[in-house]
Amino acid sequence: MNVPDAIQREVILPVPPDRVWQALTHADQLGAWFGTHASIDLRPGGEVVFTWDGSTGPQGVTRGVIETVDPTRRFAFRWEATHGNQRLTRVEFTLEPHVEGTRLRVVESGFAGLPADIRDSHVEGWQREIDELAEYLAAG
């Protein structure tokens, strides 16, 4: 199946790429939007650690290993997709200049263990399939 192995989001931010880059890679700024605290060793192989205090979702600490540092263009790390789950997914940020500022794309990939149907970011579609499965069960 050709369904991409990823969740993807894209936003246009009204500031130039170098400002977005700082928000992505400076610990104090990264902590402000991504977790409640972050520490980062900005180099390939370096560690990024996110800490959540529980105010914006489950409390916890998630560690990642940085893979790509291409200033103002690309930043990627591999991390535990969610607390308590050992699967490592890859998070990649791509920055592009845009008339309004910066186009930022986020791709979280590596849901290889998931069925292709789920990997499609159209979660509703998958939910429908599950509902169908449940109906089959009920009907049986």
Add this chain to the structure above:
Amino acid sequence: MTQAPPRETSNAVFAALADPTRRRVLRLVAERGPTSATLLERELPVSRQAIVKHLAVLNRAGLVTGKRSGQEVRYALVPEPLDEVADWVAEIGSRWDERLARLRQLVLDQNTSAPS
């Protein structure tokens, strides 16, 4: 419990679903209702032994449950772990939406405050 992070069982569920043949087995079990390895063998291009193994993996992951019926074991779908998987993916997507909204707010706030 939809807000809870995945339990340890999720890894077994993901691993079980990673195999395309196993997904077909699961789909057939869901479509046919309680069914046996012998019945599944007629519809799949794999051996009965392979189907039995796939059913065992699905059973360990909590995706099917087996019940003895005369000479054979009939397997039925347990849909709850699939709900958990769907919740997990939906949660990852919505966390990104929240994070990116906060990122937007952060850069907007920086923009309005004078740079040092």
